Structure formats: structure tokens, C-alpha cells
Amino acid sequence: METRALPQTAAARSFSANSLADRGEAGGKFGQPEIPSIRTGLNSQYNTKSMSRRVYLDNNATTPVLPEVFEAMRPYFAEHFGNASSIHHHGQEARAAVERARESLATLLGCQPSEIVFTSGGTEADNLAIFGTTLPGDHIITSTVEHHAVLNACKHLAKQECEVTYVPVDSCGLVDPADVKRALRPNTKLISIMMANNETGVLQSVELLGTIAAEADVYFHTDAVQGAAKVPIDVARIGCDLLTISGHKMHAPQGIGALYVRKGTQLNPVQYGGSHERSRRAGTENVPGIVAFGKAAEMARSGLQRNDDRTLSDKNISALRDRLERELLTIEGTTLNGADVPRVPNTTNICFEGIEGEALVIALDLQGLAVSTGAACSSGAIEPSHVLTAMGLSRDQAKSSIRFSLGKQNAGDDIDFALSVIPATVARLRSLSPVWTAVAVTSNQAAHK
Amino acid sequence: MHSATIAVAMSGGVDSSAVAAMLRAEGHNLIGLTMQLWNQRRLAGHAGMPESVQGRCCSIDDVYDARRVAETLGIPYYVVNHEERFERDVVRPFVEEYLAGRTPIPCSLCNNHLKFDQLLVVARQIGADQIATGHYAQVLFDEQVGRWLLKRPTDKSKDQTYFLFGLTQEQLSRTLFPLGGMTKPEVRELARKHRLVIAEKPDSQEICFVPGGDYKRFIDAYLAEQGENAPEISRDTVGGEMVTTDGKVIGEHAGVHNFTVGQRKGLGVATGSPLYVIQIKNDTRQVIVGKDEDLFSRTLTARRVNLISTEALRQPMRVAVKIRHKHQPAPATIQSTGPEEVQVTFDEPQRAITPGQGAVFYDEDIVVGGGWIEDRTA
Numbered sequence: 001m002e003t004r005a006l007p008q009t010a011a012a013r014s015f016s017a018n019s020l021a022d023r024g025e026a027g028g029k030f031g032q033p034e035i036p037s038i039r040t041g042l043n044s045q046y047n048t049k050s051m052s053r054r055v056y057l058d059n060n061a062t063t064p065v066l067p068e069v070f071e072a073m074r075p076y077f078a079e080h081f082g083n084a085s086s087i088h089h090h091g092q093e094a095r096a097a098v099e100r101a102r103e104s105l106a107t108l109l110g111c112q113p114s115e116i117v118f119t120s121g122g123t124e125a126d127n128l129a130i131f132g133t134t135l136p137g138d139h140i141i142t143s144t145v146e147h148h149a150v151l152n153a154c155k156h157l158a159k160q161e162c163e164v165t166y167v168p169v170d171s172c173g174l175v176d177p178a179d180v181k182r183a184l185r186p187n188t189k190l191i192s193i194m195m196a197n198n199e200t201g202v203l204q205s206v207e208l209l210g211t212i213a214a215e216a217d218v219y220f221h222t223d224a225v226q227g228a229a230k231v232p233i234d235v236a237r238i239g240c241d242l243l244t245i246s247g248h249k250m251h252a253p254q255g256i257g258a259l260y261v262r263k264g265t266q267l268n269p270v271q272y273g274g275s276h277e278r279s280r281r282a283g284t285e286n287v288p289g290i291v292a293f294g295k296a297a298e299m300a301r302s303g304l305q306r307n308d309d310r311t312l313s314d315k316n317i318s319a320l321r322d323r324l325e326r327e328l329l330t331i332e333g334t335t336l337n338g339a340d341v342p343r344v345p346n347t348t349n350i351c352f353e354g355i356e357g358e359a360l361v362i363a364l365d366l367q368g369l370a371v372s373t374g375a376a377c378s379s380g381a382i383e384p385s386h387v388l389t390a391m392g393l394s395r396d397q398a399k400s401s402i403r404f405s406l407g408k409q410n411a412g413d414d415i416d417f418a419l420s421v422i423p424a425t426v427a428r429l430r431s432l433s434p435v436w437t438a439v440a441v442t443s444n445q446a447a448h449k
Numbered sequence: 450m451h452s453a454t455i456a457v458a459m460s461g462g463v464d465s466s467a468v469a470a471m472l473r474a475e476g477h478n479l480i481g482l483t484m485q486l487w488n489q490r491r492l493a494g495h496a497g498m499p500e501s502v503q504g505r506c507c508s509i510d511d512v513y514d515a516r517r518v519a520e521t522l523g524i525p526y527y528v529v530n531h532e533e534r535f536e537r538d539v540v541r542p543f544v545e546e547y548l549a550g551r552t553p554i555p556c557s558l559c560n561n562h563l564k565f566d567q568l569l570v571v572a573r574q575i576g577a578d579q580i581a582t583g584h585y586a587q588v589l590f591d592e593q594v595g596r597w598l599l600k601r602p603t604d605k606s607k608d609q610t611y612f613l614f615g616l617t618q619e620q621l622s623r624t625l626f627p628l629g630g631m632t633k634p635e636v637r638e639l640a641r642k643h644r645l646v647i648a649e650k651p652d653s654q655e656i657c658f659v660p661g662g663d664y665k666r667f668i669d670a671y672l673a674e675q676g677e678n679a680p681e682i683s684r685d686t687v688g689g690e691m692v693t694t695d696g697k698v699i700g701e702h703a704g705v706h707n708f709t710v711g712q713r714k715g716l717g718v719a720t721g722s723p724l725y726v727i728q729i730k731n732d733t734r735q736v737i738v739g740k741d742e743d744l745f746s747r748t749l750t751a752r753r754v755n756l757i758s759t760e761a762l763r764q765p766m767r768v769a770v771k772i773r774h775k776h777q778p779a780p781a782t783i784q785s786t787g788p789e790e791v792q793v794t795f796d797e798p799q800r801a802i803t804p805g806q807g808a809v810f811y812d813e814d815i816v817v818g819g820g821w822i823e824d825r826t827a
Contacts, residue, residue, distance in 0.1 A: 359574040362527045366480070366575060382530050395533075429574045 054368045055414045057324075059249075059407030060198050060226060060347060061372055065292065066251040066408065068299060073253070073292035084285045085276065094287045101294025108297040109243065109260055110234040117259045117280045118290050122225040122246035123149035124270075125259035128281065129221040129242040130154065130192060132267040136161035138189035143167050143175050143204075144390040150192050150223055151386075163187070171392045172341040173202040181212050190219045195227035195243075199387045199403055200338035201347025203231065210239025219265065225249050225257075229300035230344040241265045247289060251408060252296035256289030317406055318345035324404060324415050325350070331423055333436075337388060337401055346406040351393070354436025355400050355429050358382045363429065367421045372403050454478040455579045455625065456572035458564060459518065459526070461511035463650055464583030466518040467636045468627045470643040472581060473522045480577055481519040481526035483512055484568055486535040486559075487658040495670040514647050521645060531567050538562035540658060544668050547706035548687050550729030550736075551805025554612065554774075555656055561615035569623060579623050584609045587629030588621050591758070597621035599757050599816040604632040611774050614809045614819025615755050668706050689734025691718060694727060694743050705729050708736050711744055711801030729804075745798035751808040751820030754789045758817045762791065768810040768817055770795065772802055778811050791820055 056064070076097060082090030084098045099113065106113040119125045126149040134140060134157060142154050144166045158164045165183040169175050175193055191213050196203050206222050213220035221242035224233055229250035235243055242265065247256035261267050261280065273282030325348040328334060333353035352360065357373035361382070364371055373382055388398035404418070430436040457469045459481045472479055489508055512528055519526030539558045546553035564582065572580050585607035587600040597618050601608050616624070628636055633652075640648035655662040687704035700718045702708070707715070712726040716738060725744055728737040749772070756762065762785040769778035770793050781795040793808055802825040809819035 356571070356574070358529055359571050362480075362529075362571075363575040365527075366525060432570060432574050434570075 052368070053417065054370065055410075055417045056370045057404045057406060057410065057414070057418060058370045058372045059410075060201075060403065060405035062248045062254060063251045063407045064409055065253050066296065066299065069252055069292045069295045072295035073288040076288040076291050080287075082287075084287055085274065094285075097291050097294075098285055098287060101290045101297075104294035104297045104301075105245075105258055108228070108233065108301045109245070110236055111260055112263065114278070115235075115260055115263055117261055117277045118285060118293075119257045119259055119281055120255055120286070121257035122147070122223065122244050122249070123257075125244040125246070125257045126150050126192075126221075126223055127153050128259050128267070128270050129244060129261075130157065130190065131270050132280075133219050133221070133242070133265070134162055134189050137187060139163040139165070139185045139187045141165045141167060141180055141183045141188060141191045141193075143169060143193050145169050145173060145175075145197055145387045146192070146194055147198055147223055147225070150194070154192070167193075169390055173197060173200050173338045173387070173391045174341055175204050175209075177205055177208040177212055180209060181216075184212075184216050184218070188216065188218045190221060192221040192223070195222045195224040195233075195238075196230065196344045197338070197387060198226045199385055200349045200391075201226070201343040201405070202338040203227065203342040203344060206238045206240065213241075214239050226347075227344060229296070229304070230346055232304050235260055235262070242267075247293040247296060250296050250300055252292040253289055256286055256293045258293065317408070317410070320410060320412060320415050321346055321348055321404075321406055324348060324406075324418060327419050328404075328422060331426055333430075337391065337393070347403065348405075349388075349401055349403045351397050351401040352426055353397075353400060354433050355426060356433070357399050357402050359429055360402060360425065363425050364421060367425070369418055369421055372405075373399070373401060453579065454480060454577040455581050456480045456482050456568070456575070456577035457524075458568055458580060458582045459483050459515040460583070461514035461518070461647060461650075462583065462653060463637055463640050463645075463647055464585075464628060466515070466583075466645050466647050467639045467643075468581050468583045469518060469522055469524065470639060470645060471627050472625075473524060474643075479522075479524040480572070480575060481515065481522075481524050482568060482572065483515045483526075483528045484535075484563060485512070485528050485530045485532060486563065487532060487540065489658075489660065492667070492670040492674055495673045514650070517646050521643070529568070529571055531563055534567055535559070535563055535658075540671070544671055544706075546805045547664070547668055548704070550705040550708075550731045550734075552709045552803045553805045554807055555658075556612045557615055557807055560612055565616055565620040565624065569620065573623075579625055581625040581627055583628055584613065584626050585628050586610045586613055586626045588624055588626055590622075594759070596758060596760070600629070601811070601814040601816075602626075602629045602631075607633055610816050611771055611807060611809050611819075614757070614807055614816060616757065617755070618757075621757070665707055687734065689736065691716070691736045691738060694737060694739035699738070702736055705731075705734055705736060710803040741800075744801045746802055746825040747795050747798045748826040749793045749802045749808060750786070750823045750826055751791045751793060752789060752823045754791045754818055754820030756818035758812065758815050761785070766810075766812075766817070768812055771807075771809045771811065772799060772822065773806050778809075781810075783810055783817075789820070791818075792826070 080093045080097065082094035084091060084094040102113040102116045105116050119128060126147070130150065130153045140154055140157065140162060142150055142164065154164045167175055167179040167183055180191060180193070191209060193204055193209055195206050210220050219241045220239065222238065222240050223244045225244055225246040226249060227233060228245040241262045243260040245258050248254040267280055269280055269282060271282050276282055276285060325336065328350050329336060335351045337349040337351055361371060361373050384395045384398040385401065388401055389395060393401070455472060455477050457465065457472065457479055459465045459469060460483065469479060469481060516526055539555050539562065542558060543553050543555045569580050585602040585604055586609050587602055589598050589600060591598050599610055599613055599616060599621060601610050637648060656664065659667045687706060689702060689705065690698050691700040691702050692698050702717065708726045708729055710726055710728065713723060716724055716726070718724065722740065724738045725741055726736060727739045727743045730737065762783065765782050765784045768781060768783055770781040771778040779795050779797065779799055781793050784792050786792045802822060804822050804824055806822050807819050808822050810817040
């Protein structure tokens with residue numbers, strides 16, 4: 001049965017949905033389907049160039065739902081549609097599925113199922129962890145490179161009579177645990193520092209931070225949205241009280257996330273309603289999303305164990321990332337952001353001197369390569385990355401930096417494609433850049449001295 | 450089918466949306482671009498600015514509209530962030546000009562430094578060699594002199610050439626003004642025909658980053674926000690005396706930025722006959738007031754002059770000169786008096802020649818060039 005060929009039409013935009021539906025009708029098996037690359041015929045709606053392919057290297061933004069994951073969740077829309085709180089058969093079906101998924105996530109994180117609280121995503125989980133554990137007068141320690149879900153939650157609390165310390169990072173993007181220790185105060189209630197950075201992939205020393213928090217008897221929350229399914233996570237080893245993960249960063253759909261809450265943690269709800277999620281998060285459970293999340297966690301776990309070519313943390317994906325990185329760094333005037341420190345295996349963030357990252361992202365997109373820079377503001381315009389400027393990059397350097405992030409669906413020819421378009425595009429942008437011309441003249445003069 | 454790719458500067462308004470629709474219908478390859486220039490929320494709550502700002506430019510609604518239009522037309526669309534350049538090259542000079550007693554035109558600065566500079570660079574970088582905008586103006590190439598010309602549009606009531614006098618030959622050679630031969634009603638009809646969601650959207654009139662058109666409040670809010678960051682344009686130094694043309698001090702004022710040459714209302718002094726602002730003295734911070742007839746003068750000096758239809762002014766030239774957007778061009782003679790400096794001598798005295806505004810020279814419908822009014826001379 002053909003699983004790779006995809007219809008080259010705009011209708012194939014959601015590749016997994018279409019290809020699965022097709023195969024479903026044909027009565028196909030879903031046990032071991034091959035993973036199709038994302039090469040949809042998106043361009044048919046564009047009049048610019050007829051694009052031969054699209055390659056997606058922005059998996060830290062979101063990932064495609066894996067066919068197995070989609071198949072697992074599909075019956076929970078129309079067939080097993082029950083409300084997990086209902087008494088009857090339909091409700092019980094949904095409840096059982098939710099609890100199986102909870103067990104799957106608990107196994108992935110090394111915790112008890114009762115310690116998992118499902119949320120609408122990473123942002124809600126971060127907000128619940130921060131707002132749920134702090135009161136006016138409390139002190140919070142976080143870092144300058146956190147995701148906005150943590151940073152802006154802390155900013156809001158700073159206006160509500162909480163005190164917030166933002167510990168800096170070094171030029172590699174690492175928080176010094178000694179800084180965190182020094183920042184402790186008698187009223188410190190919470191340390192919230194991420195596991196893996198979304199822009200650079202840099203991994204913090206969360207186990208050291210966990211020890212510091214335990215010694216000081218303060219709560220430790222870590223946003224592990226970008227770490228989950230990429231590196232093994234064991235909440236006991238980390239020593240965290242709260243940990244955030246998100247479905248759509250690990251091949252489950254958007255709109256589902258979870259917060260690990262260690263037993264005994266005093267967590268006040270943020271939203272009020274029914275007694276869902278043991279009264280920690282009111283609101284009817286997103287059953288299809290939860291089922292998908294459970295399946296994605298199961299696949300991530302078995303992948304992490306097998307270390308095979310289907311996981312994010314495997315040799316294959318890091319080999320692909322390393323090749324992309326190595327080749328890109330041979331381009332003149334490039335530097336790696338977050339070099340020489342532990343990183344998740346799928347991410348590389350590279351500064352292309354003398355280039356507006358925004359223009360490079362657009363130019364690459366017009367050729368079919370999806371990458372990203374900085375963080376998009378509400379209009380969709382790009383602002384210089386607070387993560388990179390916190391690492392000591394200038395605003396210009398931050399604006400010249402591009403993030404490439406791989407997913408399970410990427411294969412070697414995706415990297416070939418990226419490497420076939422990036423160098424020429426960088427050269428074209430530089431030939432039209434007043435900044436780069438100035439840089440080139442300066443370095444030329446330096447060379448002649 | 451045309452093969453060259455054109456970038457369309459899309460604001461989310463009727464004009465630029467119609468441009469995209471027209472060019473798309475003609476079969477061009479298009480990329481829609483919107484410039485994010487100013488965060489309307491930025492000054493919210495500062496020094497009397499409303500908490501919620503209903504500004505026009507770069508609002509989320511406008512970006513949403515532009516995106517919808519691009520989607521309807523099936524063209525790729527991107528928002529590019531030029532907030533830093535806009536503040537440096539448009540907003541700050543706007544504030545500084547007012548505090549120096551002049552009356553700036555930010556739209557011309559934006560055209561010179563953003564739309565036809567930064568945006569054109571981005572357009573070329575992403576593979577578009579030309580840029581199209583919704584300005585009412587025309588560009589043509591004069592083969593005899595080998596120069597690109599800027600010409601007034603068919604719809605004279607929408608003429609925007611006054612704001613485009615700074616365009617260089619390079620910029621003009623890469624610019625398309627597809628609305629130059631159309632009237633506004635035709636443009637709206639075209640938008641309706643293409644079923645664009647913005648077809649009935651009202652025209653924007655005010656300065657895009659100044660909500661409600663209250664520029665004084667904007668300047669106060671900007672200065673309050675900048676605080677220590679703007680000692681050179683501190684508001685503490687902008688107050689001064691109000692003096693009559695014959696040297697009599699008749700009061701004090703809180704800042705030269707509250708006045709424009711020709712202004713009658715809001716002078717804060719009561720006399721028998723109507724008083725007008727005649728001149729604002731940058732060095733002494735004095736606002737000179739007088740009678741209506743004191744406002745008239747025959748000559749002005751324009752600096753930072755950009756010439757379009759000719760490379761140089763080797764001898765005096767007869768033209769019509771426009772000294773503000775709503776001014777009827779008046780017959781005059783222009784003469785070069787230095788590098789990028791031109792003296793304008795009108796046949797008849799003109800009312801309220803205002804430093805900071807543009808003086809744009811026309812030969813019939815062709816823009817000869819233009820510069821920034823430095824001062825009226827006697």
C-alpha cells in the first residue's frame with residue numbers, strides 16, 4: 001500500500017488527515033506505517049513560483065501530528081464522544097481513555113498518574129504552576145531566557161505585590177545555579193527555570209536547580225515543553241515539584257498540555273468550575289487531545305528507549321541536525337548560538353552576520369523552506385529575540401539569527417534541500433544589504449593591514 | 450504572463466488592496482508586504498493619552514485586513530517589522546521638528562526612509578525587483594533626458610506627489626503607482642468587484658501614528674515616555690515668550706510645539722484684533738504674533754532639495770510651487786543657491802510659508818523636485 005505519495009493539491013495541506021482518511025477507507029493497517037515527509041502541495045495557492053516541495057524545519061514552533069497519534073485520537077471525536085465526567089457508558093469510555101493517557105504520560109515523566117493535570121497547553125500549565133503556588137508578598141526566581149508564558153506571568157505577578165528576580169544567563173545561554181542560590185530570600189516561594197530553551201535548545205542544569213530548591217524548601221517548576229520527547233525526563237531525578245509539557249511540540253495536536261504536580265504540592269486553581277482534574281483544573285477534559293497526547297508520549301518513550309530512527313532524541317535526528325549545522329557554519333560570517341553546551345538534539349540557532357533574519361525567513365519560505373527567527377508579535381512581525389539578547393548578542397545579531405528545528409518527519413533529503421537553498425539566499429541578501437557591505441569592507445581592510 | 454515579481458506595500462486600506470487586486474488580475478507574481486511601524490499601544494496611558502488607542506496605522510485590525518485581502522487574492526503575504534527605523538527616521542524627527550518650532554510632514558520622511566528605502570531593500574532581498582504602492586501619482590521614463598519622472602495623477606483631488614518629492618532615480622525606477630490613472634470612485638469599484646473585505650473602509654486622513662490627530666498630546670506623551678532618554682529634546686526648554694511683530698512681549702507660552710505658522714486659535718492672549726502666529730524663533734523660543742497681512746511673503750529657502758526631472762538647476766527656472774499639501778501651486782522662479790539649496794521667489798506673496806513643510810516644484814504635472822522649507826526670507 002502506498003503511504004508516501006501525497007496528493008499535490010491544496011487539499012493536502014493537512015497531510016496526516018488526508019492521507020490517513022484515504023488509507024482508512026482502504027482498510028489499511030496503522031501499526032507500522034511509514035512516516036511521510038511533509039511535502040504538501042501548499043504552493044498551489046501561490047502565484048509566485050510553482051514550488052516543487054516544502055520542507056518544514058520549524059518543529060519547535062509546532063510539530064505535525066503523527067499518523068499513529070491521529071489514528072488513536074480519531075474515534076474520540078464522533079464514536080467515543082462522551083464527557084469523561086458522565087456516569088453512563090459514554091462517559092466511562094472517555095474516562096478510561098483519559099486515565100490510560102494519564103498513565104502513559106506518568107510513565108514518560110517517571111511520576112504517579114495522579115500527579116498529572118491536563119491543561120489546554122504549555123502556557124496554561126506554566127500559568128497554573130506560577131499563579132497556583134504564589135501569593136502576594138512571595139518572591140519568585142526565574143531567568144531572563146524563559147518562554148513568555150513564564151516571563152509574562154511573572155511580570156503580571158510583579159504588579160500584584162510579588163517580587164521577581166530574573167537571573168541572567170552566560171554567553172552560552174546557561175543559568176549559573178550559584179546565581180539562583182544567591183537570589184534566594186526568606187520569602188522565596190518558587191523557582192521557575194526552563195529545562196530546554198525554545199530558541200537555542202540549550203539545556204539548563206535542572207538537577208542542580210532541583211537540589212538548590214529542595215535545600216531551600218521552595219517549589220521548583222521547570223518548563224520542559226522543549227525537552228519532552230527529545231531527552232529523557234525523570235521528575236524524581238530533576239527533583240522538581242512542577243513540570244510543564246505540551247502536546248503539539250511532540251507530535252500530538254495543538255490545544256493539549258499537562259502539568260506535573262508533585263504529590264503534596266499546594267496548588268490553588270486558576271480557573272473555577274467543576275471538580276475536574278482533582279479540582280486542580282476546572283473544565284471538561286479535551287478527550288481526543290488527551291488520548292493523542294498519551295499516544296505521543298508512548299511513542300516518545302519507546303523511541304527514547306529504543307533510540308531508533310523514529311525518535312527525536314535518536315542518533316539519526318541529531319546526525320541530521322549536526323550535518324545541517326556543520327554545513328551552515330562553513331558559510332562566511334556565521335556563528336552558532338549556544339555553542340559548546342548541552343542542547344536538545346533537534347535544534348540549531350545560527351547568526352548570519354549582516355542579514356535581517358526576517359528577510360531570510362521570508363525569502364526561504366518563498367522557496368519552500370520553513371524556518372523561524374525571534375518571536376512573532378501579535379501582528380506577525382518579528383521582534384529581536386529576548387533570549388539571544390540575554391546571551392549578550394546585540395540587537396542586530398539577534399535579528400540576524402535563525403532557528404532550525406527538526407522533527408520526527410524530517411529525513412536526510414530535507415537537509416539536502418535546506419542546504420541547497422540557504423547559502424545562495426544568504427549570499428543574495430548580503431549582496432543587497434548595506435550592513436553586510438560595510439562589514440565586508442571593514443574585514444577586507446583588516447585583512448590588508 | 451509577466452515573470453518579474455512585484456512586492457505590494459499593503460496597508461489594509463482600499464488603495465493598496467486595489468493595487469494588489471489589479472496587478473494580480475494582470476497576472477503578475479506578487480508578494481504582499483505590510484510594514485509594522487509603530488506600536489499603537491506603546492504610549493497608551495502616558496501623559497493624557499487614552500488607555501485604549503483607536504489608531505489607524507499598524508493596528509492589528511489593519512494587518513488583519515491586509516492579510517485577508519492577500520488570502521482572497523491568493524498571494525503570499527508577510528508583515529515586516531520596521532519599528533526601530535520608523536522611530537529613528539520619522540517619529541523622533543517629527544517630535545524634534547515641532548520642538549524646534551517647525552511643522553514637519555512625517556509622511557514624506559516615511560516615504561523617503563521606510564517605504565521606498567527599507568521596504569524596497571526587503572523586497573529586493575526576497576526576490577521582488579519592483580515595489581507597488583497605493584499612492585495617487587504616476588512614474589514614467591523620459592527617454593530624451595534619460596530620467597525617471599514623477600507626475601501628478603489623473604485624480605487631482607487625490608494627488609500625493611507632494612509627499613513623494615524625495616524619491617531618487619533609483620527608487621523611482623523600481624516603483625509602480627498603478628492608481629495613477631484612476632479616480633478614487635473607480636478604485637473603490639475595483640475593490641468591490643474583487644469582493645475585497647475592505648472595499649467600504651473609510652479613507653485614513655490623519656498622521657498614522659498620532660491617534661485622533663492630536664499631535665500635541667502625542668508629543669507630550671512621547672516625551673514623558675522617553676524621559677531621561679531624550680534630554681536633548683526635553684520639554685523644559687521649549688517654553689518662551691509671545692511677542693508681537695513690533696517687539697512687544699504680550700505673554701508666555703508652554704512650548705513652541707503648540708504652534709504652527711498661520712495659527713489663530715489657542716494663542717492664549719486676548720487682543721482687539723485677530724492675531725496669528727507669524728514666526729517661531731528656534732533660538733529664542735519666541736512665538737511672534739501679528740496681523741494676517743504679516744503672514745504673506747514672496748520668497749523662501751528650501752534645503753535638502755531632491756531634483757527629479759532634471760539633474761541640476763543650472764539657471765533660474767519658471768515653475769509652480771506647492772508649500773503645503775492643500776496649497777494651490779503658485780507661479781514662482783526657482784534658483785540654485787548652494788548644494789541641495791534652492792531659493793523660491795513667488796510672483797505673488799504667499800500666506801503662511803511654514804518651516805518644516807515641503808516646497809515642491811511643478812512644471813505643469815511633472816514634479817521638478819522639492820525640498821524642505823528652511824525659512825521664509827523677508
